[in-house]
Amino acid sequence: MAKIAIDPVTRIEGHLRIEVEIDGGKVKDAWASGTMWRGLELIVKNRDPREVWAILSRI
């Protein structure tokens, strides 16, 4: 049985890591991991609600 890690598979809102176990030429189990913290929810806390769209649309 082989285990593979694909890291990073990134996407627009962060980075992605895939780990898979391969047995008999087929994937037996898989795990997806976001490897970057976003934190934008904490950035907009206590801000004026009228301006948060401009910050959050950067996700």
Add this chain to the structure above:
Amino acid sequence: MRAVENALGITIPENARIIRNLISGIQYVQDHVIHFYHLHALDWVDVTGALKADPAKTAALAQTISDWPNSSPTYFKAVQGKVKALVESGQLGIFSNGYWGHPAYKLPPEANLMAVAHYLEALEWQKDVIRMQAYLGAKNPHPQTFLVGGMSMPVDPNSQNAINAGSLQFMLDLAKKAHDFVAKVYIPDLLAVASFYKEWASIGGGVPNYLSYGEFQLDTKSNTTNCWLPAGFIRNRDLSKVEPVDHKKVTEDVAHAWYKYSDDDNKAKHPWEGESTPNYTGPKPPYEFLETSKKYSWVKAIRYDGLSTEVGPLSRMLVAYASGHKRVKEVVDMVLGKLGVGPAALFSTLGRTAARGIETLVTAEMLPIWINELAANMKKGDLKIHNGEKWEPSTWPQEAKGYGFHEAPRGSLCHWVVIKDKKVANYQCVVPGGWNSAPRDAKGQRGPFEESLIGTPVADPKKPIEILRTIHSFDPCMACAIHIVDKEGNELIKVRAK
């Protein structure tokens, strides 16, 4: 935007609604074409295989499937020359780091050459058509013209400094260009490529639940369910029933995510009560593998009614198809018919990729209709673009809660906001990538990416192109560094792949 408008009870003007639909619409079309050609096609198309193609036969193939004008032997010979020059230089540039020559590539050389030619054409095309978004949004990406209560740009057919009659014509020209390429290049290519990979219609299905919040709003009611692409939830692949969407059924737990809840990490919390306090407990980088029995991701386990759920074009097309959406049904049935497969084939890697193409075509068809809708509304004398009644914080209640549904190109996106004393007290974004890449939850259910990979054949673990096909079908992107280790965890090889 919609979350705050919903919390404060703001209704946007008709012009703002239509302009928001147009910005989203052209974004769907451009994003999906870029995804197909530039982020996904090379999982199926062998660039080096294009060198073996006969340009005359390629021209014949292209002319059989479409009347797109760039289809002469001379044209394909020139494209082949470009690829040949790249390969011979040893610097593949945009085509470097592929698994070229992998036995999982099935296309004949001529189909490879045709697809590579269209890869290059799509690069030129996309920079033109997205000018519609840049025009309406002041820039792309990250448009600047949104405003709580509507949009910020004026509309006036008789003003030089507003969205006017000239702008409408400019957008109609771009919409035609957008549609022509999708109808005459993208869809024929998709069908041609898919016909060689039909086994992928039974691989990569994953979780059986599909969600769409609905998009392209047809009235200005906050979070209206009156949308051109309908809202709905499909449970356990049952296309005979579409459940209405209830935002209260969306929850997140952090049993396997690097966050700490103030009470219990296993608790499935609705986003209004959501918490995002970071708590990294994973290994110190560089590491070989994550401890997947514990916390292993920055993505929370997002669930709908407790179920792992896929979002994106496939979910939207399934919800539309099952809801009896006339045009979606026609195009889905046309694609299934041409490939000679039934609706069950949609629950797969190939189905996901086909659904994205279907959505692109039906959306591109709507662009001129929405532009004309904007023109007709302006012609009536309605030039209102922003509702400022609740702009001043003095008009707001002491406390307000809201949520804002949106279907982004990649899938369901909702923001939840709690406003207290004129400030944001809590904010949670539940994004498409989060739904699809979610880790296991407290009950141990796999997320959509994870589930979709189970049973996927991998011919060569050193070149796991099959895994990339399925993951890319959900529309993530970028280079991957792949580490292969044996069962004792010793690293055998390290390769880079795209």
